Amino acid sequence: MMRIVYSFIHLIGDINLSIDSVATKLILIGDGRVGKTSLCSHLRTKTIPGTYSLTVGLNIEVHETLFQGTSVKLVLWDLAGQNRFGCVRSDFYLGARVALIVFDVQNRGSFFDVKHWIRELKRHSPNTPFILVGNKKDLNKREVSYDEANLVAREFSAQYFETSALEGENVEKLFQTATRLALKGTAVAY
Ligand SMILES: Nc1nc2c(ncn2[C@@H]2O[C@H](COP(=O)(O)OP(=O)(O)O)[C@@H](O)[C@H]2O)c(=O)[nH]1
Numbered sequence: 001m002m003r004i005v006y007s008f009i010h011l012i013g014d015i016n017l018s019i020d021s022v023a024t025k026l027i028l029i030g031d032g033r034v035g036k037t038s039l040c041s042h043l044r045t046k047t048i049p050g051t052y053s054l055t056v057g058l059n060i061e062v063h064e065t066l067f068q069g070t071s072v073k074l075v076l077w078d079l080a081g082q083n084r085f086g087c088v089r090s091d092f093y094l095g096a097r098v099a100l101i102v103f104d105v106q107n108r109g110s111f112f113d114v115k116h117w118i119r120e121l122k123r124h125s126p127n128t129p130f131i132l133v134g135n136k137k138d139l140n141k142r143e144v145s146y147d148e149a150n151l152v153a154r155e156f157s158a159q160y161f162e163t164s165a166l167e168g169e170n171v172e173k174l175f176q177t178a179t180r181l182a183l184k185g186t187a188v189a190y
């Protein structure tokens with residue numbers, strides 16, 4: 001049954017499950033170990049796993065939230081850490097209503113790769129809006145400044161959020177903003 005629902009989401013991006021309920025697809029992309037799985041985990045359980053485990057293949061999770069009085073099922077597609085841009089299958093992007101492009105503020109390499117992830121998203125799904133996310137803001141060994149990352153986001157007319165999946169800072173707000181973006185243009189958002 002879930003598989004059928006997911007293939008519908010594949011086809012049309014979001015579906016009205018009933019008059020006051022909707023499901024929408026959100027994808028997380030970015031280099032491995034930047035905190036994509038932890039962000040999803042914090043959103044759902046308010047904690048992140050104690051031990052690091054590499055995401056194998058793909059995680060698909062559903063998070064139910066309320067948005068403007070409507071029950072929204074956010075279908076989170078969390079890409080495996082070992083995937084590189086250029087190797088991600090195009091059906092991962094299919095029907096995505098919003099993307100989170102995540103990097104680690106204490107890892108300059110992951111920030112450098114952001115432009116490749118943006119290019120990849122535009123190639124597969126040109127109309128999918130994205131939010132740039134600088135994660136691990138709780139750490140003091142910062143290698144990327146807020147202003148520098150914000151500038152890249154603005155270059156693409158995107159928003160920039162800094163988060164800590166560890167402490168939960170800005171996580172709820174990030175996903176609320178992502179939900180708003182995902183539902184923009186669909187009937188339920190109005
Ligand atoms: N300090 C800190 N560590 C984090 C944060 N988010 C994730 N981590 C750690 O970074 C590692 C990689 O996280 P993970 O979510 O698996 O990254 P992914 O490969 O992008 O899914 C794990 O050891 C996490 O505990 C954060 O906000 N702050």
Ligand SMILES: [Mg+2]
Pocket residue numbers: 036037038054055078079080081
């Ligand atoms: Mg992961």
